Amino acid sequence: MNLQIRSKSRDPLRSRSEIILRNTVVASLILFFLAFYFIPIGIAFWGSFHLWNPLKGQFRYTGLKNWHNVLNNQLFWYSLKNTGLFSVIAVLARIVIGLLLASALFSRLVKAKSFFRTLYYLPTITPMVAVAFVWKNMYDPQFGLLNQLLGTKINWLFDGRYAMLAILLLTIWKDFGYAVVILLGGMYSLPMDCFEAAEIDGADACQRFFGITLPLLRPTVLFIVITSFISYFQTYIPVMVLTQGGPGTKTQLATYLIFDQAFSKYNFGYASAMSFILFLLIALLTALSFRASGRKEQ
Amino acid sequence: MKQFTRRAISLVLTLVMALTAISAYGEGSAVIGSTIQYDPSKPVNNGEDIAIEFWYWTGADKLFQAVVDEYTAIHPNVKITLVENPFDDYWTKLPLALQEPNGPAIFNVHNSHHENLIGYLAPYVIPVEDLEADFVGVSAHIIDGKVYYTDYGMMTATMYYNKAMWEKAGLTEADIPTTWDEFREVAKKLTIRDENGNLVQAGFSFNGGAQGDVLGMQYQYGQNLFTADNKVTFNNDAVRSVIQRMKDIYEVDGSGDYNFGNNSGDNFGQGMIAMYLGWGFMHGLFQALWPETEFGSFEIPTPTKDVPYAYHRYNGESTFGINKNAPADQQAVAQDIVRFFLANDALQKQFVLANSVFPAKKTLAADTDIMNVSSIAVLAKHIDRYIWPGPMPSAVENNMKIAIEDIFYNGADIGTALKNAEDTCNMELEGSEFESVEPSYAHASEAK
Incomplete structure (x- = not known):
């Protein structure tokens, strides 16, 4: 009898109210994911085989035509290449700047840590559209702050050599704070005794960083890399506000191309085919990242 | 006592004013309009109360409020709720709302979204011949003998010039250019550079939006934008000449620079x-945003002194659409509002002036107030020489924009860039129901 009571009290699911709560939460999540992810993804996949414009109720089966057109569209591949390059540079910059600033804030020498943490995180929580409009003015070739500061006469948004750099600068400035906060959190959770032992053994700051901090932070860095890649593969707001993919097609990113096909040309079937290719690429990259990190852990 | 008397007098005065206002349109007042007429004494919905929604996009609240106020003053049994949406959102929300029976009964239309809207529109009950008798440009809007919306005004491109700069350069009214060669000479005179050769004042600029200009200037050479089978044609002698001239104005004449401002409209202001x-529409925008910039207008120059096939293309500002899925009683009210709007010269004038468009209504073609707007007045002489290609899908302008930026900013060859844009555009137009109305242009037979 005693044993029965003990085993009942140990099993959290034996309580009726907890079972109801569990079932409700799980069912809600399933419904949420069904309604907002799986069903729309399924519809989009089916739509990619159609001439599809929901605004005029058009949904005509066209077989593999959209897929054929996408795969033979040079601009799509060019935009994918741009997206890949953009993502790699943005992720690298985010990690490097994030690590540098997080290490600085982690140091005992820096005072007012909360102030700096807030300051660095502010751009991250500012709406991208608003930020992009402010930066658009900063990039103005005549009145822009950037040219005034640098003493240059660059037409940042219309010169093919600088337009992508302009979008990257804005993105990096906007997002580095996220990496700082996450990495700083990671640093605070590291075992302090390792650092104390290293200090006693005479390791300097640089050796401690590369020998202890960085290896122990690998899961955090990997988390930032994966979430950043997923996020940067979907970048379109700065492109929409700053360049609309121009000059010409120099700053075309895959998601902007998809947005343009769907919401400017109302070619939802074609846009869906593009989305699926991008979706598969992101899934593949994520899987590769997990696999690589798993091997390292072993 | 004094206070009571004052109150009584003001009450009586208010009543008199209100009655006067109502009687201007109210029962027994005069029928308005010429061929399309509106009789205010006719009850709507048998005088029974009815409520409808009227959708429009941001920026025109006063205009639409005026329509509603005037209409409901005549028909107090009709309650009209105005629903405003930002322009970009409007084109996704409206077609979806029109799929439902409780969508707006009446709404503002822009012909660039024709393809997404036409399936939801009810034709006007006003006979086509009556519309044609009162308005120009109706023929381009006839679909299977019916009109679903037409133009209240025609908007096109005109040349704006800064009057102070013009005078400072020693130019007079006599110097207003009519050909592109004359224009280039004037532009040179209006250009100012500093001692280092840096541009201080550009004689002319087309930065940031030249696609709208190019897609119209090829008509000056007799070149239509679409082929007989509705394919777009960019890579032809006419478009190549237009773009080469634009390049020459900057690169040969030095009258402007690709990097001297990125928005020529704003930079002019x-x-x-x-x-x-x-x-x-820039006329009103300049007045609103940069009132200190005094400007005039002249008609777009042409390659020679001869009257061209067309000076440029125009785009119509559209009359209202009626939701065919709305309940029948709401549709009847919407039809009545359309008739009221089309018959009402005063309202037409308000809309025309607010958008600085040439009036499509024939009775307003010589209106003094409208002709006082310089950008409208310069069109009057040749208004029949402006062509409407039809409700072009956005792919046309988007692809021309890419071509132009490739040529002007990325150094691409004109022919190659235009061919790429043409091929992409025609691929994107596959499946589109767009049909050019260039063949219905009055001078279509002169096209090359």
């Missing part, structure tokens, strides 16, 4: 450039 080719 800001006093950076002396001449700017812009559409009608």
Whole structure:
């Protein structure tokens, strides 16, 4: 009898109210994911085989035509290449700047840590559209702050050599704070005794960083890399506000191309085919990242 | 006592004013309009109360409020709720709302979204011949003998010039150019550079939006934008000549620079450039945003002194659409509002002036107030020489924009860039129901 009571009290699911709560939460999540992810993804996949414009109720089966057109569209591949390059540079910059600033804030020498943490995180929580409009003015070739500061006469948004750099600068400035906060959190959770032992053994700051901090932070860095890649593969707001993919097609990113096909040309079937290719690429990259990190852990 | 008397007098005065206002349209007042007529004494919905929604996009609240106020003053049994949406959102929300029976009964239309809207529109009950008798440009809107919306005004490109810069350069009214060669000479005179050769004032600028200008200037050479089988044609002698001339104005004449401002419209208002080719609505925008910039207008120059096939293309500002899925009683009210709007010269004039468009209503063609707007007045002489290609899908302008930026900013060859844009555009137009109305242009037979 005693044993029965003990085993009942140990099993959290034996309580009726907890079972109801569990079932409700799980069912809600399933419904949420069904309604907002799986069903729309399924519809989009089916739509990619159609001439599809929901605004005029058009949904005509066209077989593999959209897929054929996408795969033979040079601009799509060019935009994918741009997206890949953009993502790699943005992720690298985010990690490097994030690590540098997080290490600085982690140091005992820096005072007012909360102030700096807030300051660095502010751009991250500012709406991208608003930020992009402010930066658009900063990039103005005549009145822009950037040219005034640098003493240059660059037409940042219309010169093919600088337009992508302009979008990257804005993105990096906007997002580095996220990496700082996450990495700083990671640093605070590291075992302090390792650092104390290293200090006693005479390791300097640089050796401690590369020998202890960085290896122990690998899961955090990997988390930032994966979430950043997923996020940067979907970048379109700065492109929409700053360049609309121009000059010409120099700053075309895959998601902007998809947005343009769907919401400017109302070619939802074609846009869906593009989305699926991008979706598969992101899934593949994520899987590769997990696999690589798993091997390292072993 | 004194206070009571004062109150009584003001009450009586208010009543008299209200009655006067109502009687202007109210029962027994005069029928308005010429061929399309509106009889205010006719009850709507048998005088029974009815409520409808009227959708429009941001920026025109006063205009639509005026329509509603005037209409409900005649028909107090009709309650009209105005629903405003930002322009970009409007085109996704409206077609979806029109799929439902409780969508707006009446709404503002822009012909660039024709393809997404036409399936939801009810035809006007006003006979086509009556519309044609009162308005120009109706023929381009006839579909299977019916009209679903037409134009209340025609908007096109005119050349704006800064009057102070013009005078400072020693130019007079006599110097207003009519050909592109004359224009280039004037642009040179209006250009100012500093001692280091840096541009201080551009004689002319087309930066940031030249696609709208190019897609119209090829008509001056007799070249239509679409082929007989509705394919777009960019890579032809006419478009190549237009773009080469634009390049020469910057690169040979030095009258402007690709990097001297990225938005020539704004830069004109800001006093950076002396001449700017812009559409009608810019007239109001300049007055609102840069009232200190005094400007005039002249008609777009042409390759020779001869009257061209067409000076440029125009785009119509559309009359209201009626939701065919709305309940029958709401549709009847919407039809009545359309008739009221089309018959009402005063309202037509308000809409025309607010958008600086050439009036489509024939009775307003010589209206003094409208002709006082310089950008409209310069069109009057040749208004029949402006062509409407039809409700072009956005792919046309988007692809021309890419071609132009590739040529002007990325150094691409004109022919190659135009061919790429043409091929992409025609691929994107596959499946589109767009049909060019260039063949219905009055001078279509003169096309090359």
